[in-house]
Amino acid sequence: MNFTAIPQVERSVGRHLLIDGFTASAEPLASAPALESLFQDLVRSLGMEILVPPVTKEVPLDADKLASASDEGGITSFCVITTSHLSIHTWPLRRFFSMDVYSCKDFDAEAAIAFIRERLGCVSVNVVDVVRTAPAAPEMAALAEAAR
Numbered sequence: 001m002n003f004t005a006i007p008q009v010e011r012s013v014g015r016h017l018l019i020d021g022f023t024a025s026a027e028p029l030a031s032a033p034a035l036e037s038l039f040q041d042l043v044r045s046l047g048m049e050i051l052v053p054p055v056t057k058e059v060p061l062d063a064d065k066l067a068s069a070s071d072e073g074g075i076t077s078f079c080v081i082t083t084s085h086l087s088i089h090t091w092p093l094r095r096f097f098s099m100d101v102y103s104c105k106d107f108d109a110e111a112a113i114a115f116i117r118e119r120l121g122c123v124s125v126n127v128v129d130v131v132r133t134a135p136a137a138p139e140m141a142a143l144a145e146a147a148r
Contacts, residue, residue, distance in 0.1 A: 014102060014105070015102070015106055015129065015130070019098070019125055021122045022096055022123050023095045025121055026092040026093065027092075028120045031075075032077070035088055038116070038120070039054045039077065042101070046107045048103065049082045050081055055077065057075070057077075075092075076090075081103065087099065088100075101116075113127055
């Protein structure tokens, strides 16, 4: 899907991929350098530009917490691009991640998803592809009408 297929395209404020997935191995989800490299390479492959390099925080893994409601640990990383951001939260002991790819500039969603699936070794993913839109502003309708 591209923005030109959206009614009232002038209200589009970006594409936002919400990706939840399981991986074959915990390894790519447990490595801060690997996740930071994923962001850098994904941004480059989509023709975007990093504004603030990945900021990554690790919570130590604790398998004893898997059976409880406590956080068993993982990695969170966030990267600001000139057109918005990328973020990922990982739970390596579950081989699970949640990732956002958001840009106010349209991008090839299928290419981004394929890149992420390949890089993380995904065995299953759910993707929600949201075209974000600004609400119709009453004053904009009046301006458009006056211009006719």
